[in-house]
Amino acid sequence: MKKSKERLFFQGYYAPQRFSAVFFYGYRFYVKAMNLGFYINNELKL
Structure with missing residues (x-):
């Protein structure tokens, strides 16, 4: 019991x-990965 x-x-x-x-x-972790992805995208666009 x-x-x-x-x-x-x-x-x-x-x-x-x-x-x-x-x-x-x-x-x-998901938010950090998304922020990192946006940062990389912005850097590559410039």
């Missing part, structure tokens, strides 16, 4: 946190 409760707590509390952290870092 205690073990299943702990696993439920782990899935309910840590899984969304980990998912949001991965999403947050992925979004930051």
Whole structure:
């Protein structure tokens, strides 16, 4: 009983946190890549 409760707590509390952290870092990386792409495009146009 205690073990299943702990696993439920782990899935309910840590899984969304980990998912949001991965999403947050992925979004930051995506924004940085987009900015770098725009910068390279502008430099090549000049």
